Amino acid sequence: MKILGIPYILKLVPHLSESGNLGEHHGATHEILLESGMDHDAAMATLIHEILEAINHLLELGLEHGTIVAIETGLASVLFESHVSLDPILKEAEKR
Numbered sequence: 635m636k637i638l639g640i641p642y643i644l645k646l647v648p649h650l651s652e653s654g655n656l657g658e659h660h661g662a663t664h665e666i667l668l669e670s671g672m673d674h675d676a677a678m679a680t681l682i683h684e685i686l687e688a689i690n691h692l693l694e695l696g697l698e699h700g701t702i703v704a705i706e707t708g709l710a711s712v713l714f715e716s717h718v719s720l721d722p723i724l725k726e727a728e729k730r
Contacts, residue, residue: 635666635723635726637685637688637689637692638688638689638692638693640664640692641664642664642665642666642688643663643664643665643666644665644666644667644668644681644723644724644726644727645665645666645667645668645727646667646668646669646670646727646728647667647668647669647670648669648670648671649669650667650668650669650670651669655669656668656669656672656676656680657669657680657681657683657684658684659684659687659688659691661688661691661692666681666684666685666688667684668680668681668684668727675714677724678710678713678714678719678720678724679706679707679710681720681723681724682706682709682710682713682720683702683703683706686702686705686706686709687702690702
Protein backbone atom coordinates (compact mmCIF):
# COMPACT_ATOMS: atom_id res chain seq x y z
CA MET A 635 0.00 0.00 0.00
CA LYS A 636 1.24 3.49 -0.78
CA ILE A 637 0.28 6.60 1.16
CA LEU A 638 1.20 9.84 -0.60
CA GLY A 639 3.54 7.81 -2.79
CA ILE A 640 5.38 6.23 0.14
CA PRO A 641 5.25 2.44 0.43
CA TYR A 642 3.74 1.31 3.72
CA ILE A 643 3.68 -2.21 5.07
CA LEU A 644 0.42 -3.31 6.66
CA LYS A 645 0.79 -6.07 9.24
CA LEU A 646 -1.88 -7.98 11.13
CA VAL A 647 -0.59 -8.55 14.65
CA PRO A 648 -2.08 -10.80 17.33
CA HIS A 649 -2.49 -9.36 20.84
CA LEU A 650 -1.90 -5.75 19.72
CA SER A 651 -5.05 -4.79 21.63
CA GLU A 652 -3.34 -5.80 24.87
CA SER A 653 -1.42 -2.52 24.55
CA GLY A 654 -4.77 -0.72 24.40
CA ASN A 655 -4.75 -0.14 20.64
CA LEU A 656 -6.48 -1.86 17.74
CA GLY A 657 -4.04 -0.22 15.34
CA GLU A 658 -0.75 1.63 15.30
CA HIS A 659 1.04 3.87 12.82
CA HIS A 660 4.85 3.81 12.83
CA GLY A 661 6.06 6.72 10.72
CA ALA A 662 9.77 5.96 11.04
CA THR A 663 9.39 2.46 9.59
CA HIS A 664 6.38 3.17 7.35
CA GLU A 665 4.33 0.44 8.97
CA ILE A 666 0.71 0.18 9.99
CA LEU A 667 -0.16 -2.54 12.47
CA LEU A 668 -3.70 -3.83 12.97
CA GLU A 669 -5.01 -6.25 15.56
CA SER A 670 -5.54 -9.58 13.82
CA GLY A 671 -8.90 -11.26 14.20
CA MET A 672 -11.05 -8.12 14.31
CA ASP A 673 -14.43 -8.25 12.63
CA HIS A 674 -14.54 -6.77 9.13
CA ASP A 675 -16.09 -3.39 9.99
CA ALA A 676 -13.70 -2.83 12.90
CA ALA A 677 -10.71 -3.72 10.71
CA MET A 678 -11.88 -1.33 7.98
CA ALA A 679 -12.46 1.53 10.44
CA THR A 680 -9.11 0.93 12.12
CA LEU A 681 -7.31 0.84 8.78
CA ILE A 682 -8.95 4.14 7.78
CA HIS A 683 -7.90 5.62 11.12
CA GLU A 684 -4.28 4.54 10.73
CA ILE A 685 -4.14 5.80 7.13
CA LEU A 686 -5.32 9.17 8.44
CA GLU A 687 -2.62 9.03 11.12
CA ALA A 688 -0.04 8.41 8.39
CA ILE A 689 -1.32 11.34 6.31
CA ASN A 690 -1.26 13.54 9.41
CA HIS A 691 2.34 12.51 10.05
CA LEU A 692 3.59 12.80 6.47
CA LEU A 693 2.02 16.18 5.82
CA GLU A 694 2.84 17.46 9.32
CA LEU A 695 -0.77 18.56 9.76
CA GLY A 696 -0.68 18.52 13.53
CA LEU A 697 -4.21 17.15 13.83
CA GLU A 698 -5.20 16.09 17.31
CA HIS A 699 -6.30 12.51 17.86
CA GLY A 700 -9.91 13.53 18.43
CA THR A 701 -9.99 15.23 15.04
CA ILE A 702 -8.59 12.12 13.36
CA VAL A 703 -11.24 9.98 15.10
CA ALA A 704 -13.98 12.34 13.89
CA ILE A 705 -12.72 12.25 10.29
CA GLU A 706 -12.39 8.45 10.48
CA THR A 707 -15.99 8.14 11.66
CA GLY A 708 -17.32 10.30 8.84
CA LEU A 709 -15.16 8.76 6.14
CA ALA A 710 -15.90 5.19 7.27
CA SER A 711 -19.62 5.99 7.19
CA VAL A 712 -19.43 7.24 3.61
CA LEU A 713 -17.35 4.25 2.46
CA PHE A 714 -19.54 1.67 4.24
CA GLU A 715 -22.80 3.16 3.01
CA SER A 716 -21.42 3.44 -0.53
CA HIS A 717 -20.19 -0.18 -0.42
CA VAL A 718 -16.59 0.89 -1.00
CA SER A 719 -14.21 -1.67 0.39
CA LEU A 720 -10.58 -1.65 1.43
CA ASP A 721 -10.60 -5.45 1.34
CA PRO A 722 -7.78 -5.70 -1.25
CA ILE A 723 -5.48 -3.86 1.15
CA LEU A 724 -6.52 -6.07 4.07
CA LYS A 725 -6.13 -9.23 2.00
CA GLU A 726 -2.59 -8.23 1.04
CA ALA A 727 -1.72 -7.96 4.75
CA GLU A 728 -3.19 -11.42 5.38
CA LYS A 729 -0.66 -12.89 2.95
CA ARG A 730 2.25 -11.71 5.11
